[in-house]
Amino acid sequence: MSAELTVQEKRNEVRLVAVMGQTGAGKSSFINSILGREVAPISNTIFSCTNIVDQFVYEPREGLTVALVDTPGFNYLGGDDTKTDEDIFQMIAEFLESKKLCPNNELSNTVVVTTHWDQVYFDQYKLQEAEENERLLRSDGYPKLFQDAGARFLRTGHFNNDVPQRLEIRYQSPAAVVESLLDLELNRLENHEVQNKTNRQTKTNLAQDIVQATLNQRMDSINKTVQDLRSEFSSRRKVQEDPQKPPTKIPEGQQDQSSTSVLSSELLEVQAKLNYQGPTPTHRDPKTSGLAIEFELLKQGLNGHMDSIRKSVERSQAQSSTQLKTWKDSQKSLMAMQREELRNVCSEVLKAKEMLQFLGTELKTELKTSRKERDELSIEQLTLRARERELLLSWKIQELQDENARLVQQFDATQSAQTKAAEAETRIMREAVIKSANLVRQLEERCRLEQEAQEASSLKKKLADRDSLILSLEAELKRKDDELARLQLAQTPVRRKESRNFPSTQNLGKGRD
Ligand SMILES: Nc1nc2c(ncn2[C@@H]2O[C@H](COP(=O)(O)OP(=O)(O)OP(=O)(O)O)[C@@H](O)[C@H]2O)c(=O)[nH]1
Ligand SMILES: [Mg+2]
Structure with a gap:
């Protein structure tokens, strides 16, 4: 970036x-x-x-x-x-x-x-x-x-x-x-x-710390493994070692060798001291000359002693070198034995490895077979699932068919109920129609009656009018009768003649009723 x-x-x-x-x-x-x-x-x-x-x-x-x-x-x-x-x-x-x-x-x-x-x-x-x-x-x-x-x-x-x-x-x-x-x-x-x-630096350092921590962890584990191997190796060696000659103990010859070397260095020191003769004899003190003789004698004695010691050291050295040789030989044979054993172990390990490889191949084959089986099983499972689905579908179809039949029944029942209801409705309608026709008829009747009543009342009125007309006519007639009577009285012969052509007022009233 x-x-x-x-x-x-x-x-x-x-x-x-x-x-x-x-x-x-x-x-x-x-x-x-x-x-x-x-x-x-x-x-x-x-x-x-x-x-x-x-x-x-x-x-x-x-x-x-x-x-x-x-x-x-x-x-x-x-x-x-x-x-x-x-x-x-x-x-x-x-x-x-x-x-x-x-x-x-x-x-x-x-x-x-x-x-x-x-x-x-x-x-x-x-x-x-x-x-x-x-x-x-x-x-x-x-x-x-x-x-x-x-x-x-x-x-x-x-x-x-x-x-x-x-x-x-x-x-x-x-x-x-x-x-x-x-x-x-x-x-x-x-x-x-x-x-x-x-x-930023701190963060980068922290990242480095992680890498470092990883490395440290790795190193720790490697060190631990090495230590474990070492302790295991030493414990194995202890078991295999000859108990008569423990390697940790310094062999006798070697001990002697070291002690003799210490001794000879001491002797050399003493010798150096003894060899010191001080200042030249010409300047020597006469009082010390006796002592010098004594000293010389002592020196000779000591030299003799030293010789004997040297001889004994040489003897012990020879002895220890023989012992060392024996020990070395025994170690060599022991090592040869161990090598042989190791070889055996190696061949066993190789066999075990071969065995493991064989087992590994077998396991792989087995794994392949089980995978194949698993695949087959999954195919079978799929088939079974498909069958299950088919079954489920057929069950569902059956259920649907049953449901359909039930619904058809329900539909029929509903339809018959509907038909009945329609019939009842028709009946009720018909009755209603009849009732309404009756009512219409009654209404018409009432109308007719009312009309008749109206007609009656108009007739009554007409009748009353006629009655009043009759009454007025009667009054007129009476008046005319009276007039006629007066006239008859006045004209009697004329009246007789007229009585043959005109009805009397009495007869006129009767005919009208
Ligand atoms: N319940 C639950 N299941 C989980 C969760 N995360 C993953 N899984 C399940 O764990 C299984 C493995 O998940 P993956 O996503 O394949 O894991 P991955 O880390 O990608 O695995 P590799 O590719 O093998 O390294 C699957 O069956 C997931 O469904 C979670 O948070 N809860
Ligand atoms: Mg993954």
């Missing part, structure tokens, strides 16, 4: 998040959870699943592309192949190198995520146990270094895609973990200019 780039430009770059950890820890699941689909293969067998370094790209925000790198797990256990942790580191390094990247040493960009918390969270006892394990993990080794360097520790698990709200901040979904990791990185870039160098 070039130092001249601005923060904004850096934001548009591709970020790379490498997911590393023990095999089966859930690295691939972690990536799948972020991407929301199964892009990285996962498995739940004892064998390692991911065996190559692979990347999966996504875009959490505009202008930011994240490459999630899935890696094979440490403590790799392959079905057919083997990979040491070094091989895995090598693979990761090669991958990063192919991307022209080198691992970032700053531990603050690291999040230590522990997985599978969903399996303990809901059980108080298991949760306590897991938290205690986590506490121990953080208090020692690399995790402690990460913690001291400011790396964050988060927990995750299969909490149905979303971490329940009630869980604490320590529990995060994989997506939130990466998000906070990216935020961390961006914040770091933004604060890049104000970060002081000492701080």
